[in-house]
Amino acid sequence: MTLSGRILVGLLAGVATGLFFGEMVAWFKVVGDVFVQLLQITVLPYIVASLIAGIGHMSMAHARNLAWRGAVVLLFIWAMALALIFCAALAFPDVDTASFFGSSTPMVVEQANLLELYLPANIFYSLSNNLVPAVVLFSILVGVALITIDEKEGILKVFDAVAAAMARINQLMVQLTPLGIFAIAAAAAGTMTIDEVGRVQVYLVTYIALALLITFWMFPGLIAAMSGIPFKEVFNTFRDPLVTAFATGNQFVVLPQIAENCKELLKRHGEDSEESHSAVDILVPVSFNFPSLGKLLVLLFVLFSAWFTDTALDMGDRASLAFGGLLSLFGSINVAVPYMLNSLQIPADMFQLFLVTGIVVGRFGAMLAALHIIVISVIGSLALVGRLRVSLRSMVRYLGLSVAAMVLMIGGLRLYFDHFVPPPPPRDEVLANVSLANEWLPFTVHTELPEPDFTRLEGTRLDHIFDTGVLRVGYRPENLPCSFITPDGELVGFDVEMAQYLAIDLGVALEFVPFSFEELKPMLDSGQIDVAMSCIASLPDRFAMASFTRAYLELRLGFVTLDHQRQMFEDLYTLRAQGPLRVALIQTHYHEERLKHLIPEADIVSLESAEEFFIDTSHGADALVLSVEEGSAYAYRYPQYTVIEPPVQIGYPAAYAVPKGDIETMEFLNNWIELKRMEGTIDAMYNYWMLGGAAQSREPRWSIIRNVLGWVD
Incomplete structure (x- = not known):
């Protein structure tokens, strides 16, 4: 031969x-x-x-x-x-x-x-x-x-x-x-x-x-x-x-x-x-x-x-x-x-x-x-x-x-x-197959933003949760990868997973209610939600709305911009030399001052949600300021965009929001966050939701010896 x-x-x-x-x-x-x-x-x-x-x-x-x-x-x-x-x-x-x-x-x-x-x-x-x-x-x-x-x-x-x-x-x-x-x-x-x-x-x-x-x-x-x-x-x-x-x-x-x-x-x-x-x-x-x-x-x-x-x-x-x-x-x-x-x-x-x-x-x-x-x-x-x-x-x-x-x-x-060749999937089906790493208890998901109730609930929110037997968690519906709804109507994300852990540890039922930042304070005060869990940055201007726990995640600030513009944001000198830029922020004044110091001639645009930056270009923004973790998820859904860390690294804490002045509930959650950190739960969820573990997990490769003959597990 x-x-x-x-x-x-x-x-x-x-x-x-x-x-x-x-x-x-x-x-x-x-x-x-x-x-x-x-x-x-x-x-x-x-x-x-x-x-x-x-x-x-x-x-x-x-x-x-x-x-x-x-x-x-x-x-x-x-x-x-x-x-x-x-x-x-x-x-x-x-x-x-x-x-x-x-x-x-x-x-x-x-x-x-x-x-x-x-x-x-x-x-x-x-x-x-x-x-x-x-x-x-x-x-x-x-x-x-x-x-x-x-x-x-x-x-x-x-x-x-x-x-x-x-x-x-x-x-x-x-x-x-x-x-x-x-x-x-x-x-x-x-x-x-x-x-x-x-x-x-x-x-x-x-x-x-x-x-x-x-x-x-x-x-x-x-x-x-x-x-x-x-x-x-x-x-x-x-x-x-x-x-x-x-x-x-x-x-x-x-x-x-x-x-x-x-x-x-x-x-x-x-x-x-x-x-x-x-x-x-x-x-x-x-x-x-x-x-x-x-x-x-x-x-x-x-x-x-x-x-x-x-x-x-x-x-x-x-x-x-x-x-x-x-x-x-x-x-x-x-x-x-x-x-x-x-x-x-x-x-x-x-x-x-x-x-x-x-x-x-x-x-x-x-x-x-x-x-x-x-x-x-x-x-x-x-x-x-x-x-x-x-x-x-x-x-x-x-x-x-x-x-x-x-x-x-x-x-x-x-x-x-x-x-x-099959037809391409609609844009909203991207990330449709992502599922919760664990789903231990059934929970109710409300999708309509409720009318704000301006009455104030008496007592601590922790007592209210135990009295009603229900934990009501506020979430943002389009906040990848922390909380978002798939095309199949499933609510998934980092904080959806964490809310399950919290409800199980409290021994109560779980409900999810959408919120907006404009209505966050009355929704917390009235008991429409007991806690807001959706990668919320605990920045100084937001303390007027709520009290915040200690940080459970340390996020890094980044620019989300079109791929072919990424080199412009990688170097501070190049960025400043571009002249006037329009930069979008998600409803906070804290980053606005730092952004003006970083790019003095920047024109700031305020948006309600990150999704708005991608689906409505009438704002004319060249980039969106978002955490690198959230930006990476959106860059996955919208592949013509990429996420760039700025030349000067800026970190900020993500925390859970509770009714303003509710010290008992805040201290309880602080202790609970530390427990989850020590037992590795937060790291595991970070790897799954922020580092792509949700997409990487898979069964062993198909083989004759395993899948046909059944000789090995």
């Missing part, structure tokens, strides 16, 4: 093992990591040795000729790739609002040090930290310097021997590929969930269809059309490194394999010269450092993100994406994607979705990156030695078949999406 066949068997066996055992085989990932690192042992030494030897053997004219022809081939491949990507985006179905995705945590963008990445100030540091572009630049400089040296044959023989030795070691390591692929596939199939891929099938299916078309026709067919080498031979020659790159999700580990296969292919067609071998040794490692097709396909994700979030892109935006996106991809993808999203004013939360989809498409991307290197190396080497055989007939046939294949792919995808 060929190596490709054994790799395929290992892949299928790994998938079957993962599906059977589920998360029980997650530890196989360690075995897969060991295999990938074994493959990487020879790669950097091979790059250094092959580049130095390949360039050193050339004349200066030969090197310039290779650089020129290689650049032309690279530009041609880039242009072809961009055309394929923008055509593939035509497959996205026509819907009014595509879909929704939000992240409950602020986005953290990786910052790249481009000088460190590309300039080998310390070559040993670059080698030890796997900074491939810097290593390649160093090797090119050494190779070019050797061109001008007369007595160089001795040192070039050393580099030739090192490159040959690294290739031999790599060939031995490659024989372990079926075992390594088995471990990688078992771990991936055992841990990946359907939910991770289900919501974004439009992107995933389009990406995979395009990747398969390019792999099985576009690029091998291009080599065949331009070289005269039969398509089948081209594909069979590079089958093993493509399968290995796909299975490992890493094109870097197959560079030596690609180089050896390129030389074998050229040798079979009469090109066994030192000139062609040197060209391969240079083009393979050098092309690795330029944006490959695997990287360029992230532009398809940006186009999908615009569709997904209903962001309109005109021709200028698309041209900007093509040019700016290509340049940004010279660095890290994890830096380039947030940059592209921000430049097109697409919600930055989509970057989190990009990371999730990378679990699936990353392997196809690695395979395409390897194929990209193969195309440049074969066509570039043949162009250098003057052996390209481009005929009008072969190119017309290739282009005709390629256009027909693209039309069929786009048409088939549109047909599939029109029938199988």
Whole structure:
């Protein structure tokens, strides 16, 4: 059996093992990591040795000729790739609002040090930290310097021997590929969930269809059309490194394999010269450092993100994406994607979705990156030695078949999406599936704001609760994540959970009554509510309405603003330099004075609720001042917004409100809060409601051994 066949068997066996055992085989990932690192042992030494030897053997004219022809081939491949990507985006179905995705945590963008990445100030540091572009630049400089040296044959023989030795070691390591692929596939199939891929099938299916078309026709067919080498031979020659790159999700580990296969292919067609071998040794490692097709396909994700979030892109935006996106991809993808999203004013939360989809498409991307290197190396080497055989007939046939294949792919995808892509959920259904972590007792929820009663109830509120046997808790209906009503009519949130604990500890029934800040004082005084529990900031101006317990949460103040404006709020100097800004506050004068000190020219707008900021833009505010915890929940529901902590950190307490002057009830709640803090209840609820635990909790991944056979719990 060929190596490709054994790799395929290992892949299928790994998938079957993962599906059977589920998360029980997650530890196989360690075995897969060991295999990938074994493959990487020879790669950097091979790059250094092959580049130095390949360039050193050339004349200066030969090197310039290779650089020129290689650049032309690279530009041609880039242009072809961009055309394929923008055509593939035509497959996205026509819907009014595509879909929704939000992240409950602020986005953290990786910052790249481009000088460190590309300039080998310390070559040993670059080698030890796997900074491939810097290593390649160093090797090119050494190779070019050797061109001008007369007595160089001795040192070039050393580099030739090192490159040959690294290739031999790599060939031995490659024989372990079926075992390594088995471990990688078992771990991936055992841990990946359907939910991770289900919501974004439009992107995933389009990406995979395009990747398969390019792999099985576009690029091998291009080599065949331009070289005269039969398509089948081209594909069979590079089958093993493509399968290995796909299975490992890493094109870097197959560079030596690609180089050896390129030389074998050229040798079979009469090109066994030192000139062609040197060209391969240079083009393979050098092309690795330029944006490959695997990287360029992230532009398809940006186009999908615009569709997904209903962001309109005109021709200028698309041209900007093509040019700016290509340049940004010279660095890290994890830096380039947030940059592209921000430049097109697409919600930055989509970057989190990009990371999730990378679990699936990353392997196809690695395979395409390897194929990209193969195309440049074969066509570039043949162009250098003057052996390209481009005929009008072969190119017309290739282009005709390629256009027909693209039309069929786009048409088939549109047909599939029109029938199988579900309509997007309404905005108010976001967070609809969030439920209480615990629900121990039934409770009554009133949804209509009662008419205020201005009579005053005598005695302490604690006595009143015990006398009536009912705890009436005031809540704000749209106060994510502290108290809010889901589309199913369920009242959930941090303080809804805490109110349950309080009612159980008091041994009374529980009712929830909505309140507004204007009516908070009469509602507390009259007994319409006994206590207000809804992440209320106990700020000085609110003590005129009620008395407050000690803080049960310490919240951090933040700005909620549109994603593409977030950089404006991250730096105090930039913020003040913007000129007049409109900033919204939720009915308190306390933060107004601090905000004017922070941003002297700010125009303050007072709102009744945070929801008003998002659903009614007539207020004209550029940002909403809210706690980071609450802001993160709203940014999840409205993904075009993000939450930013101001340059000067401001904290404030959240407390429970009781009737003004009711010392006994206040002291009782103070003691109760301390009990809940000491027993860990508050921390548990904070993790669940504020840190995304409500979305993270899940059952073990489905597996045959657990869910079908029932052999394990």
